[in-house]
Amino acid sequence: MTARGRFITFEGTEGVGKSTQLQNAADTLESLGVEFIVTREPGGTPMAESIRELLLAPREEPVNEMTELLLMFAARAQHLHTRILPALAAGKWVLCDRFTDATFAYQGGGRGVPKERIAILESLVQGEVRPDHVILLDAPVETGMARARSRGELDRFEQEAVEFFQRIRNTYLERATAAPANYHIVNAALPLEQVSEGVTGLLRALVVASRK
Ligand code: Z5A
Secondary structure: OOOOOOEEEEEOOOOOOHHHHHHHHHHHHHHOOOOEEEEEOOOOOHHHHHHHHHHHOOOOOOOOHHHHHHHHHHHHHHHHHHHHHHHHHOOOEEEEEOOHHHHHHHHHHHOOOOHHHHHHHHHHHHOOOOOOEEEEEEOOHHHHHHHHHOOOOOOOOOOOOHHHHHHHHHHHHHHHHHOOOOEEEEEOOOOHHHHHHHHHHHHHHHHHHHOO
């Protein structure tokens, strides 16, 4: 029987270094001989990437918060069932840039959708599936915004005010504090080398634990 892979997600406010640390985590798994896929949300399949484009494009028409929420879960249903679950069933580890924690943080904390409503969609789309481990890269929102904004054009989320991202950071920290066994908070304000060392150590420990 193939051992089940592990589902690891990377979360945090914009520009904290998720993409950078996802690559670092992939290099660590590679060096340990672990089979894995790297993916992201919203997106991860051609159809879900089309939904991502709809979600991120700046537009004049105001986007209703329920439209945004349902599109996030529509993309997730496609991604989860056609990509993530088959990879886990084949024994691969899944490294995913954002997942449902981002919905609780952005649509819940950021937009104000009650978390009970998000939880209903979470059960509907995911059943019992949850990430095995969430790596929360945490830094003051101004630090992440400054890093992300040096890139140029801003998407629809990046155009939000600093208070929006502050509520998101608070929601992430509340969720991590409530379930410390599954969340690993990494201080992402440290220099890149130190953040990478922390994430590498964490991934190594998870692989060692999975082989016991
Ligand atoms: N969204 C949502 O609302 N609800 C949901 O359910 C989901 C998503 C799943 C797309 O996400 C948007 O979708 C997102 C939330 C929403 N919007 N926002 N904001 P995304 O993940 O694609 O976009 P992002 O959050 O804006 O990610 P990002 O800007 O690409 O940032 P990042 O991946 O966290 O950072 P990075 O690209 O690795 O690093 C940014 C820069 O900082 C880069 O130049 C690095 O070299 C540098 N960096 C990284 N680490 C360091 C350290 N430690 N020191 C100094 N410099 C560093």
